[in-house]
Amino acid sequence: MRRTNDKSLKDAIEQMLRVYKLKRKFDETALIAAWPEMMGKAVANRTSQLFIRERKLFIRVESSVLKNELLMIRTQILDKMNERAGSKVLDEIVFM
Template sequence: MVKLKLISTGSRKKESRSMKKGNEHSLKEAVDLLLETYKIKGKFQETAIVAHWEEIMGKTIASRTTELFIKDKKLFLKLNSSVLRNELQMARQKIIELLNDRAGSEIIREVVFL
């Protein structure tokens, strides 16, 4: 596990000597803290869902997806196959659960087909 020490101000030598173990964080914890501090964690998770769409939903669905974006906790999805669109409309709740499980929190509340 990578450990990261959060350092505030002052000279680096003095701080590293006086650094307490309680101030050590893993890299994951430090990144999570950074995302929460700047209030961009939700946007980061939304971007990850869009970027990993093929990995999450599979190659077949991804290849038929022509437009994909998230706004106000709604996933907007445009497909070039009406048959696939009908199938996915019937599985909306499953898609929401799958994406939210992947993100680790509630990022999507609704799926809108364009």
């Protein structure tokens, strides 16, 4: 028998993240951690210094050829990452 104020653990954690305004930072950290899985090992091995600041994802790319390819699919990467987060976490990607 459940009480009326019982919540699942998932709901309780989501509520805690919202109350303490940690949801965005949590989502940003999850996206950075998922970068190798989303982009593949070949791309992940040639990128470094991933960080998010002011809704922009900054990525250092070691290969100029890879940088050009990523520039061409920048909007697709943004869409894929925001979809993974479940909300609009990123507005822009900056390649360094």
